[in-house]
Amino acid sequence: MAKKKPKAKKAKEPRVRKPLFVLNNQQKLIFGSFLVLLGILLFIAFLSFLFTGKADQSILSELPSRAVETENWASQAGAWLSDFFIQRGFGLSAFIFAGLVFLSGVFTLLDLKKAQLIQHWFWGTLIALWMSTLFGFAGHKNDILSGTIGFELNTFIQDFIGIIGTVLLLLFGLITYLAIRFKVTPERISNAFKKAKKEIKSDFKDAKNDVVPVDNNLSAEAEDMKSSFDLESEDLEPTLQKAPEVEAEEPKAVPPQEPSVETALEIEIPKEEEVDEEEELEMEVGEIVEEQSETDNLSDKLVADFGLFDPTLELGNFKFPPLDLLKKYNIEGIKIDQAELEDKKNRIVETLNNYKIGIQSIKATIGPTVTLYEIVPDAGVRISKIKNLEDDIALSLAALGIRIIAPIPGKGTIGIEVPNRNSTIVSMRSVIASQKFQKSEMELPIALGKTISNETFVVDLAKMPHLLMAGATGQGKSVGLNAVLTSLLYKKHPAEVKFVLVDPKKVELTLFNKIERHYLAKLPDSAEAIITDNTKVINTLNSLCIEMDNRYEMLKNAFCRNIAEYNVKFKARKLNPNDGHAYLPYIVLVVDEFADLIMTAGKEVETPIARLAQLARAIGIHLIVATQRPSVNVITGIIKANFPARIAFRVTSKIDSRTILDSSGADQLIGRGDMLYTQGNDLIRIQCAFVDTPEVERITDFIGSQKAYPDAYLLPEYVGEEGGTNLDIDIAERDKLFREAAEILVIAQQGSASLLQRKLKLGYNRAGRIIDQLEAAGIVGGFEGSKARQVLVTDLASLDSLLENEGQ
């Protein structure tokens, strides 16, 4: 496992060398063909210059004009260019530049590697310099051969190191060039010599067609070998033939233990191979050129031609809802009531003094619903003493919802939160309009409300990664859910996020039906996207589990660790849609009234929820679960462990508060959107943003009236075990009423759960389970939709014998 990690990382971050400028295909064609033709023109002009250069000398001093007549095949331009490159430049070597220009054109047209072209230019220029210097040295009388540069270079070098020095320097230049460019080494030269020598020898041998007699100077090993051959195959009269040069260099290289016996024994071949091997050991390691992988090149090309993939293109004209759809309240902002502040401060100080607690300083921070009084007690005061005075302070202030934070984490103070006499509504508009939200770079930003210091509180759902919301009825849960959904609607394009809404109350989330084809996801066969039926919830959750598994597979194939990386790669066109890749929107599953679901479906809901909560964070499925009853059988350990981010609205008891937050505090809230938020560490008191139903309606109307996708986002199909059929039910685990139920159905010859419910006064779940057990026992048939199941046993006698046989 540990070994695999770096590999994955390497695959994840392929080295992409960004070119300075990228030409598109048309530009490549234009630029490439220009260079090719220019190369040809230069070649023609240069060639012509060799014949017509002298004749055109006179016109070079004149300014270019139509009246000037030239002999050059490329006219005035040809004459000028040739003069520049040949006469004043490199002489004959100027042809190299014509070739290089031509080559550049070919490279551009065929989109070959730039690095190679640069190498050609580098070496071409060096050769041009070397050749013109050589011509300058050898034929310094003729400046067409060397050009001015060659002539000057030659005289410059000669002035310093003389004629012999120049010859040697030129020779050195040639050797250096051969050594670097063609990787010529002394070994290769000597090998070439040896090979040539050997070939000549073998030719000579072949010609003679004779066997060379045994060499008396064989090494000890060779002698051994010879004797073993003599012993093993006397009749064959083997003869050892040995390459003399091999013996001289490496006599030990003959493998003594595995001699092969042939009529005309050729030991030299393995020996030569050994020598070759040894020579190969001194192999030069060539420079490692890092190349872009094929896919990178392809994706770069695709990006150059079509730009980055834009998932929002299908609904390119989609307009985000404007701010004025949200209500503006007259009393925005916090009013400071000096008298109230002073009064409360005095009461706090007084109460503490009554218990002999002195205070060094007191500071007030006014929030929308509560004011935080931070006190620094005198030295030597026990913090727990103040904490215990919570009720006394509440009594003296005659206020609900006093919360004491002792000490405030990170500050050396003790906080006392006291509700304001007149609380201010935190409008959704104010939090959506805040810079913090508008400028947030989060994946799934949610503006929850405002903190006690009146700052907008924005969190990233993708980081949470799942949210548990609880609170007694009427304390602001539904408003909270709407605030979450509204935040996402204001920030995310329909292509980027999809909601799966589960609303057993049937009324809370219905407004979102209008944006079904924009933002909602549903099962392929369901008519409504918002799920109100508990049995459908199970199918949807299982379908989400399939979606999760599918997404993990896609991520694995793309070497990505999470959805963000995957989508970046997909946008850069590095993932081929034909290989099953697609842009992945985030999926937010919202479950209202979770307690109700657990009551009716129990484990069937809990298991997929827990699975999703455990695994879905990396692939962009996030859960928001809201419940009225935060009891331990609803918020089980496994659910709790996977929902580190929790919101508690007001609850009725300390126990409930502990169930949600693992600490008390939620019981001391004042309701109406007053909440505590935790992401595993501190509790933050927030006033939830208020968004009313008409506002949500306006937003959904606005979005719903725009062009939509043809259908809601379709989740994978889940072929459920309808009615909870499980054919492996253990006989020992059968219901106590199993036999009775079987008899009822056999007598009635009708396999229906409702019949059992009526006759045995059972709940739906238990009746359903018994039916499953009867099916497993072969008493009733399989599920047949709305029809009752078939009863497979005709009478009670057959039933008796069936059950008796089963027991054996």
Ligand SMILES: Nc1ncnc2c1ncn2[C@@H]1O[C@H](COP(=O)(O)OP(=O)(O)OP(=O)(O)O)[C@@H](O)[C@H]1O
């Ligand atoms: N953030 C808020 N600011 C101001 N008032 C609020 C806020 N949240 C809720 N309220 C008030 O509380 C009332 C009840 O809120 P809400 O419908 O969200 O409660 P609930 O917890 O969903 O109740 P239930 O569980 O019964 O559905 C709202 O009609 C509203 O008047």
